[in-house]
Amino acid sequence: MATENSSMDEILKRFPQIKRNALIPLLQAVQDEFGYISEEAIARIGSHLSLPTSKVYGLATFYNQFSFSPRGVYHISLCNGSACHLGGSGDLFSELTKLLEIRDGETTRDGLFSLEVQSCIGACGQPPVMAINDTYFSGVGVKEVRDIIKQYREDAT
């Protein structure tokens, strides 16, 4: 907690001006640092920018980038573009929700995987596209996805 607080202090120092238009960059810095926006973070951001916390929360829930619970060790982003849709991203999504037993935006109970359906990133050349942290997989089918998840699970133990 102490380290979290001091990281929070560092982040707030980067935004010395008390202006409303610093809210999104500040939230982004917190999201990048901690992986999610906590209640304490909301309270500190609100107090730093002299904004009601309801506004901070209201803004954070509007955008895709911010989450309120920690992401998994392996964060799976599934592209939801039109070409990927035609390429079978729907089947991949069903498979992933079945394998991991979580829904879009959730994290597995063991904290290993989290799932997010992302807006089209425009890599429409080889659909469907999936990313696990910074590693991309393109043109994968249901069977490959099963193997990939299995591999990641084995690597984690």
Add this chain to the structure above:
Amino acid sequence: MGIRLEVNGRAIEAVKGETVLTALNRNGMHVPTICNLKDLSPSGACRMCVVEVKGLETLVPACSFPIEEPMTILTHSPRVLRARKTNVELLLSNHPDDCLYCERSGSCELQSLSEDLNIRERRIPGKKSPHKMDKSSPAIVRDPAKCILCGRCVRICEEIMSTSCLDFAHRGNELCISTTLSKPLNFSNCTSCGQCLISCPTGALIEHVQFPELDAHIHEPEKIVVAQFTPAVAVSVAEQLGYKPGTNLSGIITAVLRRYGFDHVLETSFGAEMMMMEQVEIYKKRAAEGNGLLLMTSSCPSWVQFVEQSYPELIPILSTLKSPQQILGALIKEWYPKQPGNENKEIVSVVITSCTAAKTEARRVEMSKSGIPVIDLVLTTRELARLIKLSGLDLDRLEPEQPDAPFYSPGSAGKLCGVAGGEIEATVRTLYSNLTGRELPPAKLHRFRIHKSFREMVIEVGDREVIMGTVSGLSNAVALLKEIKNGKRKVDLLEVMACPDGCVNGGGQPLPVDEKVLRNRSKAVYDLDNGSKLHTAHQSPSIQKIYNEVLGEPGGEKSQELLFTTFKKREVLL
């Protein structure tokens, strides 16, 4: 600069730069609105006010479309009506079907819109969004299922009340009105003022209805049920009973309540007059020790909670008195048990008020004795109207009755507390007399009656000038305090009312409310005072009697025990 518009075939004059809606309203032409709030910038969200403008491809919202050149407008063409009807039907497709059981049935704006647009069937089927009611707050119940997302509550809470405990959250069809992190309302910085409730067009925000709980008490022989009602209630409940707004029903209410089964009926104005007596002593003590802003009133529970949460550094400047209803409540629980025949009886104390914050106030630890709340039940004006209708009594056949002794003051000082500026006006009468020995003619203080959010007067007391002020609406109060802090303004004694225009505009008042209704209510209160023969608290024989027989002196030990309270900083997510 004048611009000519042709609206529905009629020529009207408009001012360049103003919105179409302003021009229409000024000329007596109306279009329905939901999200529009008077005096606040237009949102353009609900699309109810759309009108057809010749030459423009789509319909335009009248509330936010500026007039730059002559236009031909149709406000009720078939195209416009079809659009309005479909949009309301879309709202209804995601709205619960329980008009019959809804608290707002009869005063719901969605209901009247549907009727006006002749919606007679559920044409658009579909799944409704799942929502949970929030019943955590003692004062206000949120039912997001009925919320039509007009955003009025958000804007009022932010711009008029500087509290901002609610905001829009999420997006698209997950859009909802929420507190920070969707916490229950009683965990947020809500002060229960109820202004959101007053502005809500549907039953998404209602008070925590408590009057069914009366049944457990009202006809019990072992219980003595004592009611007190506030002056704002007296001049407002008439609206829900078929009378003209501003009809004063004080004596009739007393009669009704007695017949309903209350053992004793009192008026909160008595407690207000006690408060004024004590307030004067507090002020005198502080004036002897310091200067600057010495005293801010603590009679408004919403204001007090606001200070405790958001400006705890100002707590030392707050008065240390309870609110009028709590003062009277304390006296009730002190006096009635000691009366002959009441030895083994339970005293149940009920407040009927225009104030929703009073419901939260009654649950404060400081407002209980040995763990039991001093006030057992708080009912709003609206709940009183229900009660009266339930009783079946014909009000026209009742004669006005007086409240019970000894807590009945025939004067009007306490009654002035119903409006913003009234408490300080009446307090100053006693303060002046106390400090100078002379009586101030009431008309001299009518500066507190001008219709502005901040009113002030300078009173010369001996060789001192005392600046009295009154402000209503929390945002106005915040702005004023900032000016005082920056030295731009000087006030010595300040009355603060959370609700704009004071208790007549409280969260528990009859709906709908508009400027005309508020003016009538305020006027009724002023008429009471103008027509009274006794204008001060200190000259009231019953007030003097209470001090002589029960309390001793203002500020004395007994007063401290019963009528005083403490405030402290409260940690909430602001």
Add this chain to the structure above:
Amino acid sequence: MLPDKEFILKLARSAPTELSPEDQERSDLLKKVSLLRPLVMVNCSTSGVVAGAKQTWEAIENYVSDRSIDIDLAETGSIGLSSEEPVVSVQLPGRTRLFFSKVTADRVPNMLDDLFHHVVPDQKLIGQLRQSGHEPWSDLPYLDEIPFFALQNRIVMGDCGIIDPFSMGEYIVGGGYKAFLQTIRSLTISEVCDLVVASGLRGRSGGGFATGLKWKAAFNTPSDQKYLICNAEESDPGAFMDRNLMEGNPFLLLEGISIAAYAIGSNRAYIYIRSEYKDAIRKIKNAILQLRESGLLGDNIMDSGYNLQISLRKGPGAFVCGEETALIASLEGKRGMPSSKPPYPSTSGYLGRPTVVNNVETLSNLPAIIRNGPQWFNGIGPEGCPGTKIFSISGRVRISGLVEVPMGTTFNTIVNEIAGGVETGRELKALHVGGPAGCMVPAEMMDVPVSFESLKSNELVMGSGGILVMDDKTCVVNTVKYFMDYVDKQSCGKCIPCREGTRRMAEILRSIIRKSTDEEGHTTLELFKGVMQLESLAEVMKDTSLCGLGQNAPNPVLSSLKYFRHEYEEHIFDRKCNSNTCTELRSWFIDVDMCTGCSICAKRCPTEAIIGTARHPYFIVQQKCIGCGICYEVCKFTAVYYK
């Protein structure tokens, strides 16, 4: 090495042939006209990385370090052949550059073995770049000869995939920043606006509003501060032209922004870019840094007296923030909810000041327009709609990628001649143009020329230029439902028609592709009523929605109902999906020859629709089957099939 101020000014002022020998040599090196060692460029932008470009890069690094070969290994952008990534180009000193497709890590060793022995690998060669002063490779096609490139006019995208996006020097020696310096040194603000008005440039994000007129509105509004905002919030599914421009040639965009900012009298510009576009962000950040260090951004640029600051803002992710008033709200630290227009941002936008929001592609056109003059631009494409447009093509098409063609080119040329058309054995059914705000173009309308006016007269829209190719095995209703679901999720929720309307329309579309669970047969009637309601809701949504998202959300539905009503009817009346896409409308059967009677499927069936006795073939009761396909998944004997 950053070119210094004097070198830049020299290049900007003089024609290429007027340089001193030292400067010419410096210029040639930067432009990669003369190479000291072999140059290998890998497309490490998003389209490349997704296909495995990072691994390719490592493989190349390992190859050359193992053999102690000295090369220049550089990143580049994408030339637009998305389905052929990772694309690697190799230029040996003195020879023309060769481009190869699908160079995965495993192919690197053999390919480089051949190339460093001056042998051209025969597989996956795209072509050679036409470069004067370089010896061409014999019998190899030039890039500009192959159909994909031959029919394009790449005035904006030309350098993407060719130049190093991290090299400001390369951009400048290629003619970059000449236009900007010319603008701030010799043109008044008013002249720039007039020039752009004369060019006829229109917004490339879909609106098609005359850029010059937008600028003039801001220019004519007096204010102490004006803002130029580059809209790089490209969340349209299937649209990636802006991303490609930013990843391939960030300096071009920045030069365009600088010109636009000058033209409206602003010294403060913002780029609002999707936070998911990490590669583009890193390249633009780098570009801004280099420009600042060399004096092409900042105070008193190149002694002209003009100050300009460009800042990057990462959009936290909302499709609706592509709408200009929502974007401005987001920049101001608020929820990205659009507001009513008028007032328009040009008169009152960011922080209440005059603000111009321009699209990436629009801004990237500006340097060429200034350099070559408005008449040149006017001469490309039809009257009233000059210039080119970049289209992103994806879906059931041979080549997915980015295509830049003059306005007025037909869909036929774009999809069939340039992108190769649909796969063999399939037929083109329709194009979905413009993403969620777009429309269906049926096969019989492929000869419609693509320009704002001609599309409008055919009741079609261009949108941001994303083209999704649909063949005979693609279900129109499913595609429309996909787009409506997308809008439903992305709607900001502020106004009733969009928030509730898209929800209901998505529900109706979902019900159409679902299996009927109503035994009494009323479902068909309900669905039919649903389709009628789609049309009436669509009209009200178009008429009353607050912003473009809601107003255009019904477009896919309306256009598909116009041209593919029969598909809706098949789904509703026949309860069939002829393209076999709508899984719930599939009919499942058990092959009696394959079934062993193990009964697992019957146990797992959620509606108990499978009956039979152990060790005998089982049977699926069609009326109870909801089409979930669980029986297909659990069957170990592949006895379950669908028709």
